[in-house]
Amino acid sequence: MPGEWLMCVWHAAEASDKSGRATTTSIRNITESFSQFAAFDFSREHYKSLFRGNTVHFDEYKRFVLDELKTKSTETARQIEETCWKIYDTATGKRYLRLTRDDTGRLWFVFNRLAAIGSHPLATTKTHANWLCENLADNMGAAIQGEVMSNSWVTFDDLLAYLNKTIFVGVTTESIHDAIVVVYRWLVEEVMRAGWLYKRTRKHANWTNWTRRWCVLSANGLNYFNAETNGRRMGTVAICRSSVVEALGDTWSLTGRRRYRLKVSNQPYLEIEMCASTDPDKAEWLTALRECVESAQSDNTPVGLLLKQLEEERSKSEVDRESSGPAVARQRLQTMHGDIRRMTTKKTHTDDAQSKETRGDTEEGCAYDNVTFSVETDKLKTMFIKIDKNGNGLIDEDEFAAFVSELGVNMPRAELDLVYETIGPDHPNGVSFDKFMQYFVSFVMGEDSCAEHEARLRAAFLKADRDGSGAVSFKEFATYLMSKRPHITVNDLLDDFEKMGASETGMIEYRQFRQFMTRQASILSNPGDELEVGDKSEKPEACLRGYYSQVNADDLKTLLQKRWKAFASFKRFGNQNLVMKGKKDIVEDLMPGQYSLLDLACFNDLPPITPKHAVIKNVSWISSGVPGVSGRIIFLDSGDTTVPVDIATNEHLAYYDCSLATGNQMQVSLLYRHGLQDFTYENNYLQDYVTHEQGAGGAGLETHEFAHLDCPLDEDAGVFVIGKLVTVDGGNELHLTAFKVPTLHTIYVAPDVIHSNDYLKGTWRTMLSDEANIDHVQLVYRRRNGKVESYEHFQFSFC
Numbered sequence: 001m002p003g004e005w006l007m008c009v010w011h012a013a014e015a016s017d018k019s020g021r022a023t024t025t026s027i028r029n030i031t032e033s034f035s036q037f038a039a040f041d042f043s044r045e046h047y048k049s050l051f052r053g054n055t056v057h058f059d060e061y062k063r064f065v066l067d068e069l070k071t072k073s074t075e076t077a078r079q080i081e082e083t084c085w086k087i088y089d090t091a092t093g094k095r096y097l098r099l100t101r102d103d104t105g106r107l108w109f110v111f112n113r114l115a116a117i118g119s120h121p122l123a124t125t126k127t128h129a130n131w132l133c134e135n136l137a138d139n140m141g142a143a144i145q146g147e148v149m150s151n152s153w154v155t156f157d158d159l160l161a162y163l164n165k166t167i168f169v170g171v172t173t174e175s176i177h178d179a180i181v182v183v184y185r186w187l188v189e190e191v192m193r194a195g196w197l198y199k200r201t202r203k204h205a206n207w208t209n210w211t212r213r214w215c216v217l218s219a220n221g222l223n224y225f226n227a228e229t230n231g232r233r234m235g236t237v238a239i240c241r242s243s244v245v246e247a248l249g250d251t252w253s254l255t256g257r258r259r260y261r262l263k264v265s266n267q268p269y270l271e272i273e274m275c276a277s278t279d280p281d282k283a284e285w286l287t288a289l290r291e292c293v294e295s296a297q298s299d300n301t302p303v304g305l306l307l308k309q310l311e312e313e314r315s316k317s318e319v320d321r322e323s324s325g326p327a328v329a330r331q332r333l334q335t336m337h338g339d340i341r342r343m344t345t346k347k348t349h350t351d352d353a354q355s356k357e358t359r360g361d362t363e364e365g366c367a368y369d370n371v372t373f374s375v376e377t378d379k380l381k382t383m384f385i386k387i388d389k390n391g392n393g394l395i396d397e398d399e400f401a402a403f404v405s406e407l408g409v410n411m412p413r414a415e416l417d418l419v420y421e422t423i424g425p426d427h428p429n430g431v432s433f434d435k436f437m438q439y440f441v442s443f444v445m446g447e448d449s450c451a452e453h454e455a456r457l458r459a460a461f462l463k464a465d466r467d468g469s470g471a472v473s474f475k476e477f478a479t480y481l482m483s484k485r486p487h488i489t490v491n492d493l494l495d496d497f498e499k500m501g502a503s504e505t506g507m508i509e510y511r512q513f514r515q516f517m518t519r520q521a522s523i524l525s526n527p528g529d530e531l532e533v534g535d536k537s538e539k540p541e542a543c544l545r546g547y548y549s550q551v552n553a554d555d556l557k558t559l560l561q562k563r564w565k566a567f568a569s570f571k572r573f574g575n576q577n578l579v580m581k582g583k584k585d586i587v588e589d590l591m592p593g594q595y596s597l598l599d600l601a602c603f604n605d606l607p608p609i610t611p612k613h614a615v616i617k618n619v620s621w622i623s624s625g626v627p628g629v630s631g632r633i634i635f636l637d638s639g640d641t642t643v644p645v646d647i648a649t650n651e652h653l654a655y656y657d658c659s660l661a662t663g664n665q666m667q668v669s670l671l672y673r674h675g676l677q678d679f680t681y682e683n684n685y686l687q688d689y690v691t692h693e694q695g696a697g698g699a700g701l702e703t704h705e706f707a708h709l710d711c712p713l714d715e716d717a718g719v720f721v722i723g724k725l726v727t728v729d730g731g732n733e734l735h736l737t738a739f740k741v742p743t744l745h746t747i748y749v750a751p752d753v754i755h756s757n758d759y760l761k762g763t764w765r766t767m768l769s770d771e772a773n774i775d776h777v778q779l780v781y782r783r784r785n786g787k788v789e790s791y792e793h794f795q796f797s798f799c
Helices: 007-016 024-036 044-050 058-068 074-092 101-114 126-139 156-165 173-187 279-297 302-336 338-343 347-359 370-387 397-406 413-423 433-444 448-464 474-484 490-499 510-519 540-550 555-563 650-654 685-690
Strands: 123-125 153-155 191-201 211-218 221-225 233-238 244-248 251-253 256-258 261-266 270-275 571-574 577-581 614-617 620-622 631-636 645-647 675-681 700-704 708-712 720-728 731-740 747-749 754-756 762-768 774-785 788-793
Touching: 007 024, 007 058, 007 074, 007 101, 024 044, 024 074, 044 058, 074 101, 101 126, 101 156, 101 173, 123 126, 126 153, 126 156, 126 173, 153 156, 173 191, 191 279, 211 279, 233 261, 244 279, 261 279, 370 397, 370 433, 370 540, 370 555, 397 413, 413 433, 413 448, 413 510, 433 540, 448 474, 448 510, 474 490, 650 731
Parallel strands: 631 774, 645 731
Antiparallel strands: 123 153, 191 211, 191 270, 211 221, 221 233, 244 261, 251 256, 261 270, 571 577, 614 731, 620 631, 675 762, 700 754, 700 774, 708 747, 708 762, 720 731, 720 754, 774 788
């Protein structure tokens, strides 16, 4: 069965052994080279005791390697594969004109994933090789020139020779590189899809702000980064058996419109909403996410499932190749080879999208068309303000009636009141802007049939309300309904009236009547029923739509200046001197309605708040890879390692993806079991343990996959150091802040955040876990005396 990454050992062993075979000795020599990695513990004696003959069985070797690995991580696997590639490349030294060394290596990794266990020399089947060639050609926008490979077994040399003679002919090196990277990322890195998405996460009582992130979907999780290349991972959403993927509709709000939405939930721990760039893009993300969930439920990966399918296709083709011929086999391949194209994103497509964003181009398919929708919102708000004559931010019945009359709509006041009730007053003094927007989107800018349906409902209610009281009694309701359904029984009439929820006075209002009639759509099945007042052009919805089309959004600024003139012209004098004044323009016009404090206090016109922090350039974080053993973070001896102290506020902590755990926050995701414990740090903790040779051996920093809660219970609590690595011009910068956390205030330190508790004092209540490894590194200066290098431990100082 293909798909084994350790086939790279066999491939390198064949190339390095004089016999051209993967012998016990050549495999041992290659495996011994893995001992350079701290995570791999190799014993030659143990190897000899397990593999005594001249042949090593792959399954036994795989168990041996996995047992020798102290930590099983994708990083260690990558290091092993790269080591094998270097051995193979050195042993063969082959070069191809149209391929760079790096792209040859990527193809080598891909080939090993498709290679058949037990083949000699190492080879893949014709089915797998043709499938790979067709995908490469498809990703280059090329067609297969000539016949596909006909040999039953294809070696890596055979594959390269075929590609250079056929598919790569006349294709630029850049196009070849892009096509190889797409297949490599999918098959080797198991990246199912990657691209820019807008996302927000439900971490607190309200959703976080929408942020544009580079999202990478693999078999077991969705990672998102702040940049496409060398970006810092900002978070991960695990994909597991219980994950739920949902398609969402567009949403409208005062700040803009979000389109092409989808959501992934690991309830009750985490929810993340995302916006794709187009409807097809949304569909492809949904497909890829759902396939990841389905594969997790079957204890496999999407790549594993596809390779299994290819293997089954190969077996079928061997059975029926006499009757079917190569054409049928090729047709089967074509039904599958679109999977890579569907599950991955081409670099050229991404670059094109980025260039459009840089230029400021907008398309109808844009997920966040702020420029387009801000004009629509401004137009609607301009219209709303013109209706709201008293300027209180609400439209009452009289203001609405006066405006509709100004539009020339000849409508009885009773029907007009029903239109107003359809809008749905959500405030004692009228309709808010948010409610008006919902009505406008649904009934004014929607389909004509929707407005016509509402007109028929209003006419039906007015006909039922014989005495014109604005409410319908049981007698009026029964008379009306019996005119529509002559055979309805009294019991049915009583049941229907009771279901509508009549008030204590035995009357139903338009809202209740409207809900009942909407459910009983057959009563108004004839489009002309009850529509007696005017025609469609005279309806308020049509007139509102016509007025809206003529509104100039530029008028909004003038209207706001007029409304808030008192604030703009505000001045105070003290002792004949100006001591206070208002700015010319209002910062924000806030209509009555429900807001979160976070939304109200999110001042987008102000620069982001950043804490005081040290910037230390050219640092090297070197992990040990061994649990319980510290690595090193190396600083240049000329660098300043003084860390500024700042107050822990939500705005400051957000710079490091942390926050204060305040009362209005709701949920965070705990991926491991955690414990909450009080720890007391004595005054000599730093001196007698952290920096002492018999203690920790040196001050340091750490990061891990579990979260922290840290709450100081004493006033003199020291400082909690938090940091992050930032890539600038190809080099690493370490940003650090020493936070003073107010007593009895709790900070939430998210997983993978760099921090240190070496400088704490007093008692701290801490949440932590013992189910994930801690990547701890000690602080060291690098000293150079000529050609001699030495390392010296140190600790941070604070200012």
